[in-house]
Amino acid sequence: MAHLVNPLATPAQLYNLKSSSQLPDDLQEVVFTTTQCLTQAAGLLLELPQSTTAQASVLLARYWLVDSPMMHEFSDVSAAALFIVSKMGPLPQSARDIANVYAYLLSSQSPLLRAEKPTGDNPAEYYLSESDYYAFQNRILALEARILYALSFNTHVSLPHPLAITYLQTLDFLGLGDKKDISARVMQHLNTALLSPQMLYVTHQPHALATAAIYCAARDFGAKMPESAWWEVFDVDREELGFLVVGLMSVDNIMRKRREDMPWMNEGAVTRSKVEAEMKQRGLRVGNGTKRGNDEEDEVMRMMDSR
């Protein structure tokens, strides 16, 4: 059974996320989704299987429910999560490869999260000097231990993708032609759900995510579904299904809206300094009261980096 279920976030953890990071909801969402996009892009460039990248995304989501997202640079946490998952799996990635990929993705040459594709090719922009690499590696290694500590060393992640394939088979939706489109769309929905600011992978079990993705895909293509409450066969009740379907369908709209509100989101990966600048502009203090703890944390991180 253990291979089919995930530990889930407690209501207290979800509540804490809001209070500890001091970020308004919309910024919180932006940070989560854009960082998950960064993880996905890095997984692609490192040629990792999607299962590895998806597990890294889930670990990152779990970690941010323990430590505030503002505690470390977002891209560092994303890189450390990928580092941990790839290390435990069959395709370990060297810190060097990961460093190079993130240096590129964060540079002005990367098309990631940019409205306009960067013109020209200037490799010097993403050249990683030896000292930068050393500092990056230090941060990743410190975060590796930190993340594992925060998750009490439980790195088990069950993904809904394999379950979805079984469910598709059950519904006779797996095959060639139109059926192939539906299967592909189901996977797309499941991968989109990884980016959802509602953190669906840490609030719902894989079987529910798989069922909701099939529901959405069938609706997208107008496929004929059983008249009865077929989702109950997969142990999902109507209410949970409804919530997840809305969650899956809304990711795109939410991000579109945020991008209109905050044009700086179209200028490359979101960093802590960009978020802090936005907070300042809105007249919000970056952290009040609880933030002091984070400053100490930053201080320690800086000390470790400069080692």
Added chain:
Amino acid sequence: MPPSRWATSAEDDARLAKEKEEKRRRKAEKARKLEQQQKEAEAAAAVAAQNQPQDDEQSEQRPSKRRRLSPELDDDAPPKLLRFDAGGWSKSRSVENYDKLNDIEEGTYGWVARATDLTTGKVVALKRLKLEPNDRSGLPVTGLREIQILKDCRHRNIVSMEEVVVGDDTHRLDNSIFLVLEFVEHDLKSILEDMPEPFLSSEIKQILLQLTAGTAYLHANWILHRDLKTSNLLLNNRGQLKIADFGMARYVGDPPPAKLTSLVVTLWYRSPELLLGVKTYGAAVDMWSVGCIFGELLTREPLLQGKNEVDQMSKIFELCGVPTDESWPGFRRLPNARSLRLPKNTLTTGSVIRARFPNMTSAGAGLLNELLSLDPERRPTAKAMLQHEYFRQDPKPKPETMFPTFPSKAGQERRRRHEPHAPGRGEAASFGDADFTGILQGRDKEERGAGFSLRMV
């Protein structure tokens, strides 16, 4: 004459009396509570009976005439949906929740200590996650895999892990990550080394049965242990065997992953296909180790003590015979087999296991022979082995509770014989042009068949 160290003193007597008094008090308390509970339950039942209408009671006694045979199709009834709970996550606890009692060992496996849980008083083993100094690749992957696998395992023959705890300085966790493991008094290797008499065959059966049950559980859960050996098998004072040390273990699928490292399993317990550099292997590598352990239980000596890979291979061939295309189809295609020069003599191809263990029953020798099949396909699976005739024959496996106890040495200095360590990275040895043609010379002169000797049960 000074009184013996062991003589009971007045102090001891006083302490004993006090303990007895304490026990009596607790017993009385318990009895009182039980009585109260009973009274409450009775009162509640009486109230319930009063409230219930009379006719209801009658209808209960009389069964209804028609029994409904088909399940009711009621759309309004809420569906029964399965719900799974896998818990949540939170930060690791601090190692300060445990009080160290004594060191158990400091060696290849890193630092292990006996400790008590301060809140529950339970005795546990703390194993420090061993870090290579100046290793720039972070936490050791073997340690992380061990944690991951032990977290997933729940079986009476597998050492259980309670949690992972960390030192107080959570910003620098480098050398302060500890696995909290169930404390088990002995390891099988030191017991075998120190026991004056060998295990009885009923005891060997029980140990082997438990080892097989644990291995079957691992294999059923897609885990290969890849380092089964007597020093990794623990035995508690209640005769329970626990498989430990999962530093080499990993999850596999079916079909097995195409590229696995063949540099696993301590040399003396390493299967011939691993020695020949196979890239795709499965549960059979563990079954070979089980066979080696079986042999070791019988003789109290490791069965195949090779000095290096080549020597190990020749020791295997001496015992199990030289492989042929019939006894092990396709072995010639293995990476290290191409350069093998084997004797062509037919006398060398049979196994001498029977002759080497003359006082075993034919079922026992048969099982050992199957486990030590050169061809991994011919070794029994752990699940199949549990049904083997050997375990059903007299003498029956001795009940765990009847097991002898041994003085626990955890924490004391102990004599250790040299044993090769589990292989490390980058130590792969190739055979080069090893010549095995001479290893079986004179074998035909050896005595064949079982001698006669008395067997104690």
